[in-house]
Amino acid sequence: MADEAVLKWELEPAIPMTCSNTTGIEKGAILEISDPFTVATTNGDSDKIIGIAAEEKIANDGKTTIPVYLRGVFIFTAGAGGITVGRAFRTDTATGSANEVVIAAANEEGIIGTALETATDRETFYGLLNPINPVLA
Incomplete structure (x- = not known):
């Protein structure tokens, strides 16, 4: 993936949100939200954006949460x-x-x-x- 957002100034800490174990998410990816409290990399214009991935999530690594910057x-x-x-x-x-x-x-x-x-x-x-x-x- 290219053009990831880069944190310049943190206004509040990232919070843990749910993600799929099978999904890979790059640090700095713009994330959309779905129910329940689940994020994934945006894949369309005007998605329901919730924040930006604070760290990389490797697909199939056993993790089902990722820290997300909301501001x-x-x-x-x-x-x-x-x-x-x-x-x-x-x-x-x-x-x-x-x-x-x-x-x-x-x-x-x-x-x-x-x-x-x-x-x-x-x-x-x-x-x-x-x-x-x-x-x-």
Whole structure:
């Protein structure tokens, strides 16, 4: 996997969340949540994002939990169209890599956080991880 988010400043400690033993998750992967209290690497645009993997999880290692950051300042990679400071952003999995992010459209769900600087396609930038998943439809 490429373009993993890199922790710059921790705002709160990572918490343990459930994951599948058979799943491999890279450190810095953007994670989506499912029931019950379970995370996996995002695989689509506007997934229900919950946080970022704080460490690597190796597939079939017997572990069923992974520490997850729910808030913090990270270095993200901008996807197609880039990022504008102050704007909310979401994953760009459908057209970019699993960890690229783009500006969220008005009324879009699956918000990862807020851009703290502007970036062009494939450029890195500081972003505030602060996921929100309102149901707007």
